[in-house]
Amino acid sequence: MMEQYLALKSEAGESLLFYRMGDFFELFFDDAKVAANILDIALTSRGEHDGEPVAMCGVPVHSAEGYLARLIKAGQRVAIAEQVETPDEAKARAKREGKPASKALVGRDIVRFVTAGTLTEEALLNPRAANLLVALADVRGTIGLAACDISTGTMTLEECSPAMLGAELARLGATEVVVPEGWEHGPEEASFHARSAFSSDGGSDALQKVHGVSTLDGFGDFSRAMLAAAGGLIGYLDHVGRGTLPLLLPPVLRDNSAGMVMDEATRGSLEILESQNGARTGSLVAALDRCSTGAGSRLLAQDLSAPLLDHAAIEDRLSLVQFWRERPIERANLRDVLRALPDIGRALGRLVAGRGSPRDLGQIRDGLGEAWRLYYWLSREDDRPALLEALVPQLAGHGALTDLLSRALVPSPPTERSNGGFIAEGYDASLDELREVSGNARRAIAAMEARYREETGIASLKIKHNGVLGYFIEVPSRHGDALMAPDSGFTHRQTMKGAVRFNSLSLHEEASRISEAGGRALAAEEAHFEDLVGAVVEAREAIAATAAALARIDVSAANAERASEGDWCRPEISEEYALDIEAGRHPVVEAALAKVGDRFVANDCNLGCDDRLWLIGGPNMGGKSTFLRQNALIVLMAQAGCFVPAASARIGLVDRLFSRVGASDNLARGRSTFMVEMVETAAILSQATQRSFVILDEVGRGTSTYDGLALAWAVVEGVHSRIECRCLFATHYHELSRLAESCESLSLHHVRAREWKGDLVLLHELAEGPADRSYGLAVAKLAGVPKDVVARAKAVLEKLERSREETGGLAAGLGELPLFAAAVPEPQATVEDALAAKLRDTDLDALSPRDALDLLYDLKRSLD
Ligand code: ADP
Numbered sequence: 001m002m003e004q005y006l007a008l009k010s011e012a013g014e015s016l017l018f019y020r021m022g023d024f025f026e027l028f029f030d031d032a033k034v035a036a037n038i039l040d041i042a043l044t045s046r047g048e049h050d051g052e053p054v055a056m057c058g059v060p061v062h063s064a065e066g067y068l069a070r071l072i073k074a075g076q077r078v079a080i081a082e083q084v085e086t087p088d089e090a091k092a093r094a095k096r097e098g099k100p101a102s103k104a105l106v107g108r109d110i111v112r113f114v115t116a117g118t119l120t121e122e123a124l125l126n127p128r129a130a131n132l133l134v135a136l137a138d139v140r141g142t143i144g145l146a147a148c149d150i151s152t153g154t155m156t157l158e159e160c161s162p163a164m165l166g167a168e169l170a171r172l173g174a175t176e177v178v179v180p181e182g183w184e185h186g187p188e189e190a191s192f193h194a195r196s197a198f199s200s201d202g203g204s205d206a207l208q209k210v211h212g213v214s215t216l217d218g219f220g221d222f223s224r225a226m227l228a229a230a231g232g233l234i235g236y237l238d239h240v241g242r243g244t245l246p247l248l249l250p251p252v253l254r255d256n257s258a259g260m261v262m263d264e265a266t267r268g269s270l271e272i273l274e275s276q277n278g279a280r281t282g283s284l285v286a287a288l289d290r291c292s293t294g295a296g297s298r299l300l301a302q303d304l305s306a307p308l309l310d311h312a313a314i315e316d317r318l319s320l321v322q323f324w325r326e327r328p329i330e331r332a333n334l335r336d337v338l339r340a341l342p343d344i345g346r347a348l349g350r351l352v353a354g355r356g357s358p359r360d361l362g363q364i365r366d367g368l369g370e371a372w373r374l375y376y377w378l379s380r381e382d383d384r385p386a387l388l389e390a391l392v393p394q395l396a397g398h399g400a401l402t403d404l405l406s407r408a409l410v411p412s413p414p415t416e417r418s419n420g421g422f423i424a425e426g427y428d429a430s431l432d433e434l435r436e437v438s439g440n441a442r443r444a445i446a447a448m449e450a451r452y453r454e455e456t457g458i459a460s461l462k463i464k465h466n467g468v469l470g471y472f473i474e475v476p477s478r479h480g481d482a483l484m485a486p487d488s489g490f491t492h493r494q495t496m497k498g499a500v501r502f503n504s505l506s507l508h509e510e511a512s513r514i515s516e517a518g519g520r521a522l523a524a525e526e527a528h529f530e531d532l533v534g535a536v537v538e539a540r541e542a543i544a545a546t547a548a549a550l551a552r553i554d555v556s557a558a559n560a561e562r563a564s565e566g567d568w569c570r571p572e573i574s575e576e577y578a579l580d581i582e583a584g585r586h587p588v589v590e591a592a593l594a595k596v597g598d599r600f601v602a603n604d605c606n607l608g609c610d611d612r613l614w615l616i617g618g619p620n621m622g623g624k625s626t627f628l629r630q631n632a633l634i635v636l637m638a639q640a641g642c643f644v645p646a647a648s649a650r651i652g653l654v655d656r657l658f659s660r661v662g663a664s665d666n667l668a669r670g671r672s673t674f675m676v677e678m679v680e681t682a683a684i685l686s687q688a689t690q691r692s693f694v695i696l697d698e699v700g701r702g703t704s705t706y707d708g709l710a711l712a713w714a715v716v717e718g719v720h721s722r723i724e725c726r727c728l729f730a731t732h733y734h735e736l737s738r739l740a741e742s743c744e745s746l747s748l749h750h751v752r753a754r755e756w757k758g759d760l761v762l763l764h765e766l767a768e769g770p771a772d773r774s775y776g777l778a779v780a781k782l783a784g785v786p787k788d789v790v791a792r793a794k795a796v797l798e799k800l801e802r803s804r805e806e807t808g809g810l811a812a813g814l815g816e817l818p819l820f821a822a823a824v825p826e827p828q829a830t831v832e833d834a835l836a837a838k839l840r841d842t843d844l845d846a847l848s849p850r851d852a853l854d855l856l857y858d859l860k861r862s863l864d
Contacts, residue, residue, distance in 0.1 A: 018078055020108065024058040025061060041059070090104040090105060125346065130149050138180075139224045247351075307636050325563055330381070401535060617734065696729045752764075
């Protein structure tokens with residue numbers, strides 16, 4: 001056995017090997033130690049190998065899913081080795097091979113690798129989040145990305161430059177990334193797969209084979225990098241599924257220029273899909289999501305992760321939201337229908353991957369049936385916007401399949417198919433007959449029990465059934481002797497404590513009738529199951545299109561619902577250089593305040609060509625970063641096709657969004673806060689364009705006052721005069737307000753605060769002009785710093801302020817500095833440069849000692 005185990009283990013490689021033994025999956029050696037630790041189960045040992053006891057632990061097969069989920073969550077991959085023959089088959093094989101049957105070992109094989117990105121099990125997936133597997137390939141410096149969600153079959157191909165890889169991966173939010181073996185540019189925890197799979201020719205062939213086409217032209221014009229990534233993706237899926245490929249829909253080409261670009265730091269700081277502590281609670285999507293279905297929530301998350309740049313496509317989404325916004329009653333009806341809808345996309349994924357159950361077939365039947373009813377209703381609605389017009393036809397067209405499934409299946413089919421019972425009566429006459437036979441036999445057995453009681457006079461006689469004996473007659477021990485008589489017609493089978501068990505000829509006959517008919521009925525149901533799955537798989541693309549249409553309709557109605565809850569408005573999108581938001585709010589902060597009964601103060605933001613950079617001052621806790629973030633979120637939501645929390649919003653399309661707000665805690669990766677801030681700021685200065693929108697908070701806070709002020713000063717100048725993009729810049733450096741003198745499109749603003757009876761009142765209201773003072777000590781007092789410390793700080797502050805007045809302050813003279821763009825001087829040639837040039841040009845080997853000495857004198861002279 002050890003030999004077989006070790007062979008399988010070497011095939012499993014890095015994955016933990018689940019080795020099936022009867023009703024358990026067993027793990028051995030280091031695998032056992034790792035799993036026992038993660039799962040918190042007992043680690044035992046068994047036998048010896050190379051003189052060492054073999055560590056071992058196991059999990060029951062029937063509850064393996066839960067254990068798998070925990071291992072995958074902990075970052076492990078698992079290989080499942082199943083028994084692929086019965087003990088009888090193993091014995092027969094041994095005989096054929098001339099080996100003793102007693103030594104026959106049941107054959108085992110790895111039937112599947114379970115990895116985070118290749119799950120389809122309902123229990124292991126989050127219904128409201130996509131589960132993406134992404135493969136990367138590098139073809140002559142261009143990175144191809146192939147992404148798929150095998151739980152629903154969607155697949156996209158795209159490419160980017162190596163510099164943008166981080167941003168693209170952040171947008172995709174993959175659960176698992178696969179890269180060619182030995183490739184070093186992927187994320188740290190990437191899975192490796194054989195390099196040979198990542199070739200463009202191989203990828204093209206694999207795609208053609210999967211979709212049964214001779215050319216990919218009908219799907220799109222894919223680059224070599226994209227095809228190579230697709231090759232790697234399909235190769236990996238094939239490896240993981242041991243030759244069974246999951247559901248893969250035709251690849252969709254994603255044009256990266258069609259979307260707004262956001263890098264990882266921006267996504268993190270805007271807390272789009274999760275808040276900074278990693279939870280969904282407190283994120284933008286959680287504050288927005290009113291979807292009725294899991295598929296809708298997944299699509300909304302995708303929309304928010306990839307806002308659009310295509311004006312028409314954004315208007316299409318907005319018009320559909322408006323359609324539902326204006327029809328509250330229809331919206332409520334629609335949402336009721338959607339709520340009852342099963343997740344047909346994921347049911348389809350399981351069926352195609354060969355892991356489907358009768359219940360999945362039932363879900364497809366119910367889902368498609370509901371989709372048809374929606375079709376019937378929506379195609380009669382007036383004034384349908386273009387997007388709905390395009391979606392409605394995709395809801396219909398499954399008549400024959402729904403009909404077939406409705407006739408074939410019982411109303412609520414089970415998840416377990418091995419016990420049968422899911423094919424409806426009337427679907428197959430011969431199956432009905434078999435059921436009739438076993439039903440009759442069961443009735444006969446019930447009648448037999450009554451008859452035997454009468455004949456024997458034993459009222460407590462029972463006919464029972466168990467897995468070992470099958471049907472048997474049981475009487476209490478004291479009546480046992482009566483039936484033991486040779487002519488009683490009963491044969492003894494088993495004596496238990498307190499009971500004796502018998503068989504009889506007629507019971508045996510009826511029992512065989514049941515088991516034979518039962519076995520044939522099961523086989524018939526199994527065959528029907530395969531046929532029905534075949535019919536569903538045949539229609540997979542149309543079913544997936546229906547699932548996608550339902551999800552889009554759900555998202556639009558959910559956005560309308562959210563908009564009506566919060567009185568949000570439809571943003572006006574334009575190609576102009578504008579950002580006019582009237583009475584904007586932060587959706588997450590507003591909701592949090594509402595919970596404790598506080599009101600959010602709405603604020604305007606008006607950026608345009610001649611006023612494109614707002615410098616915002618004011619006390620800590622005054623609401624600066626909230627204001628920055630809310631405007632970035634409003635832009636993001638608008639371009640994702642959502643209504644926005646404002647009285648009105650006019651948004652000139654933003655090509656790239658940058659957000660540096662709040663200390664991003666990258667310290668775990670060995671970078672100081674200041675270093676992180678500088679790296680992120682560098683990215684903005686090198687990547688932002690005139691059409692970008694940048695929000696920056698407290699640049700330079702992580703270093704000394706002079707360094708910090710100098711950096712903040714230079715960054716503002718760079719953004720204002722070189723990039724010329726729209727920007728909100730929050731700072732506590734009063735000195736920066738002097739930039740208003742030299743930067744003509746910059747204006748000064750502050751969050752208002754007031755001191756009232758010695759206490760600080762934060763108004764969270766934005767006003768024009770510079771902040772009059774910083775209120776730092778008042779904030780400290782508010783935060784509970786002891787009175788004597790605040791008093792001492794006040795004295796120190798007065799002294800500092802006096803000396804500032806005398807010297808003109810930190811920024812004295814900065815106003816006269818030339819602007820950033822002109823500030824980089826041309827390097828001047830120096831004496832040292834001349835010396836170096838002379839030395840470089842001299843061939844030392846060609847010099848006599850005398851010449852060398854002369855040269856030395858010469859050099860020294862030129863220094864003087
Ligand atoms: P700053 O960046 O100026 O230090 P924050 O933006 O972090 O301040 O805001 C601090 C707190 O003030 C927030 O957590 C929120 O509770 C409250 N706040 C911010 N903006 C508003 C607003 N517009 N209306 C009401 N409360 C607000």
